[in-house]
Amino acid sequence: MAFNSSDTAAFKGVWVFCEQREGVIMSTSYQLLSEGRKLANDLGVELCGVVLGKDIKEDYLKALGGYGADKVYYCNHELLDVYTTDAYTKVICDLVEDKKPEIFLIGATNIGRDLGPRCAARLHTGLTADCTHLDVDVEKYKAFLKTTSTIDVDNTKFEDTKNLKMTRPAFGGHLMATIVCPDYRPQMSTVRPGVMQTAPYNEETAAKTVLERVDVKLDASDIHVDLVEIKKSAKKLVDLVGADVVVSVGRGISSDPKRGIEIAEELANVLGGVVGASRAVVDAGLIAADHQVGQTGKTVHAKIYVALGISGAIQHLAGMQDSECIIAVNKNGSAPIFDVATYGITGDLFKVGPMLTEAIAKYKASKA
Amino acid sequence: MKCIVCVKQVPDTSGVVAVKEDGTMDRAAMATITNHDDLAAVEAALRIKDATGCKVVVVSMGPPPAEGMLRELLAMGADEAVLVSAREFGGSDTYATSQILAAAVKKIGVEDDDIIFCGRQAIDGDTAQVGPQIAEKLHLPQVSYAAEIKVEGKTVTVKRLLEDGYMTIKVQTPCLITCVKELNTARYMSVGGIMECYQKPLEIYNYETLKDDPLIDVDTIGLKGSPTNVYKSFSPPVKGAGMMMEGADKATVEKLVSILNDKHII
């Protein structure tokens, strides 16, 4: 029977595309599995991981179960070693058409965002990009809205549906939209890396993971591009997304950028964090682009976010305002950064920064 | 050879963002700009034109005022423009939009040595979906996140960005490439270009123009043809007022550290 994406009743189960690079599963996949587990529980269905590669180690496949997967479909093929749109799309779509999952989550990496839309177009279904929150259960969704929106949840009508409610920021975080795909399956979503929490690894479930090898029909004529080379950036990139502590600098350092960045590094060191920056600082060439936090940079969910000399343009706020504790230091007491700050100090970062470093160092020493 | 570039007019979110009472974006109240990534795509095409003399066609789906943006692209050096505009197309999600744009590109005509360009993503939606989906609908190979493009005959070599580096990919025309704004710096319009841009051809493709294409069907375009729709949209809450510390001296930071300690933040 031909595949029909609108026969919604025929689809069952939650899938997560577990992206590997150089044979190693990316951490985003664990985040997605942990989230997928909750959805699968709410629906009472199976959670499956999907891995495409050349010869992925069985340990890696089993480990996916440690983060919640009941089953792992894996495809080993020479032509799946490195990502190409054509090969991956073909294998994924063939598999989806065969097994019919109702939900399919993909990490919103540069590769996930190439693969997702192509698959959705081929399968004739909807895809919601770059999601930051997922729900199937309406009550849970309402509970989510209570803490994250201005909606009067108790006095608002919600359509009672088990459809996947995919929430994502729009217009750089000015608005949030929850998207559904009611009439087609699978309900596809790319999920922003670093947003979902990774559940603790569970050895027991890992041991019980069912591995199912999928044979793929694929040959070189399916692939219409030639991969010439893959190069990693020489410099180690800053892992802002996964950082618990981020100390960011903004335009306030411009009177002495070198010292300003130094102050941030020192503070980040004592807090065990990394240095971020506002767009202005990156655009001025004072720090590399991978340090940029904000709409066009990285989105961070730090436990502690320190903003030194950052005024708080909306684009910057979009990338950091969900951090748990925000400490802002700015000369201008009416800077918008103070509207989102948990603690604010009106003062010169060149003076307050080093004092804060010293006070925290002293505190840590006293605890040690 | 020709380059077809898909562009979108977007609200300028870098300035003040106007929100209506119901929480949706007040697009009418906001200035519009050509989407940054799309502008890089236009520039990429114009550079190929500079080198080969090929034709550059820009195409946009949007309301009639998007003509203004297309005229600007003509003033930069594009040769022809197509505005895809019809009430039937309104409310399209990315899937439906790519159906319509794919039909429009087919109508313009894709020849053996043509390249289709898109921006990676638009700043109003940030989905990055329309480019790859047009490629799928046209059965063309795609390369997204292009940060460098070289064209030699029918071979296009693209440096495609990854989070931690890049891959170099060779692809044959016809193909679709999505560009990131870092690819280049778009040129300005020229004075002469502006004086000519209203003489250059700008065609409107409406529902009538495209309806015979198999991609265009009531079930595949507009609100009805969109697999996804909005369940709820809302504004994030204004965070509860934080605490402004008094002073900016040693005592202040020590007090802060003790609060952080009390709350188990550090």
Next chain:
Amino acid sequence: MDFHLTREQEMLRKLFRDFAQNEVKPLAAMVDEEEMFPETTVKKMAELGMLGIYFPKEYGGAGADVLSYVMAVEELSKVCATTGVIVSAHTSLCCAPIYENGTEEQKAKYLPKLCRGEWLGAFGLTEPGAGTDAQGQQTVAVKNENGDWVLNGSKIFITNAGFADVFIIIAVTGTVLDKRGRKSKEISAFIVERTDPGFSVGKHEKKMGIRGSSTCELIMEDCVIPKDRLLGKQGKGFAIAMKTLDGGRIGIASQALGLAEGAIEETIKYTKERVQFGKRISQFQNTQFQLADMHAKTEAAKWLVYSAAMKKQNHEPYTMDAAMAKLVAAETASDVTRRCVQLFGGYGYTREYPMERMMRDAKITEIYEGTSEVQRMVISANLGVN
């Protein structure tokens, strides 16, 4: 009467504004501080067709109109008056007289290269002993045995001189009797190239403002130029010079207008940020009223400038309009920039902010291409008051 820009003019305005903000503004402080002629900017403007805005395409121009040219100088001068005057002198004082008075051969030879920016243009009228008073001219041009012209003399305060390739030079070619039978100098105009033998650029002036513009002396010592370099008819030089200055005044009026507008923009931004006595200074009524007055005055100047430009475009007489536009715009620019420095307070006096530069730049608009006093003479003469 229609006070709306055409759709093309709207687009041009956007182009000029974007270009000025992105390419010119970041360099403005350095151009001033280092007395640096912005050569790279001139090349970029050439590529965009900004050096031949209102000349027809067949001569390499962009085919736009005089008002568009005015808007270009205005937008450039909002952020850098030096860049504004480079375009103004090149366009109004060199391209325009060739376009309006040149033979077909002269136009074909000079205009495309000038409009495309391969050559930069300048205009030499002023001498140590003669400014707008043409009868004081000392530079002479004499025909030699081949019929070629031999020029001797010097010009001073010539804008663009250090970087220009083509110069319109006004010189005395003989003596004529006026209507009342009095002897007067016969004055003619010539096209001189930088590479002509006997031609050299002399001392570079150190100026109070527009410090990046190249203002130099021109020296002609037995400078021989071919006979086909006579611009217009022999003896028509004074008329050509005066007509050229009429056009030039529209350019300088645009520069002054841009300066006033730019100063107001900067001041509005600053007064919204700067806090004194617990209030943003934009909240003080003095600031509000000052800016209201300045804006109203500047708008009035703008319409005088635009109206003069439209008259020139439509080939109507515009001598008095250009004089009024320049008089009002220049005095507005001087007044507005001075008041803006005051609103900036101490910071306005420092070079950290552009305001002191704009005030210095504004002063020249009351002086060159006819002082404000000369403009008043032109206006009163046109009113028949004598």
